[in-house]
Amino acid sequence: xxxxxxxxxxxxxxxxxxxxxxxxxxxxxxxxxxxxxxxxxxxxxxxxxxxxxxxxxxxxxxxxxxxxxxxxxxxxxxxxxxxxxxxxxxxxxxxxxxxxxxxxxxxxxxxxxxxxxxxxxxxxxxxxxxxxxxxxxxxxxxxxxxxxxxxxxxxxxxxxxxxxxxxxxxxxxxxxxxxxxxxx
Numbered sequence: 001x002x003x004x005x006x007x008x009x010x011x012x013x014x015x016x017x018x019x020x021x022x023x024x025x026x027x028x029x030x031x032x033x034x035x036x037x038x039x040x041x042x043x044x045x046x047x048x049x050x051x052x053x054x055x056x057x058x059x060x061x062x063x064x065x066x067x068x069x070x071x072x073x074x075x076x077x078x079x080x081x082x083x084x085x086x087x088x089x090x091x092x093x094x095x096x097x098x099x100x101x102x103x104x105x106x107x108x109x110x111x112x113x114x115x116x117x118x119x120x121x122x123x124x125x126x127x128x129x130x131x132x133x134x135x136x137x138x139x140x141x142x143x144x145x146x147x148x149x150x151x152x153x154x155x156x157x158x159x160x161x162x163x164x165x166x167x168x169x170x171x172x173x174x175x176x177x178x179x180x181x182x183x184x
Contacts, residue, residue, distance in 0.1 A: 006089050011096035014077050015104065026071050028101045031094040037065045038091040048087045055082045062090065106136040110156040113143045115164070118152075130156060 018024040038044055047053055047061055062078050063070055081087050102109065112118075112126070127138050134156065148164035155161075 004092070006086060007092040007096045010077075010081070010086065010089065010093045011100055014073075014093070014097055015100050017077070018073050019104075021073050023071050023073050024101060024104075027074055028098065030066050030070060030074050031097045031101075034062075034066045035091065035094045035098065038094075041065070045088075045091070048090060058082060058087055062087070102139070108134055108136050108138050108156055110138055110140045110154065111143055112140050113145050113148060113153040113155075113164075115144070115146050115148050115150050117144060118142075126154075130154075 014027065015024060018027040044061070044065060048058060053061075059078060059082055063075065066074065066078075078090075081090060081093070086093075101107075110130070112123070123140070123142070127140055131138050138156065148166045149169075150165035151163045151167070153160065153162050153164050153167070
């Protein structure tokens, strides 16, 4: 069976079960944390895929990777995955759960790239402004990149606003090159 289809089915079931138990926000945070652990610890896939590691040990490893305190709903989901030999799909299930959760709560993901750290009131004002325009909630990841020199780059879903100094300089350079081509 297709791993993508498996992930969608398990994530959908987990979201419905979490909503019934009113812990979908908690599961969302655990799914985000576990997904970040998968990115940082590349050997986690190998351990979960290994037939030599007993299921009880895999359960311990997953729960440890998920953070200090996991909910009963999350643990039951892990038990079900292990029972059905689907632990190899855990990362994609967690990513799919996050997508479905965001869709159900009308949450958009975004990145704010700045040259220097910006203060909290400015960030909150920017988020409020964007949320008003997109009619949804915004989950913003802040990135510091001194290479943009100043200003900011904002990416929300498939839209990108480049108000950086480096972006403006590149546009000026492009215009200058284009004008010089016409002259020659």
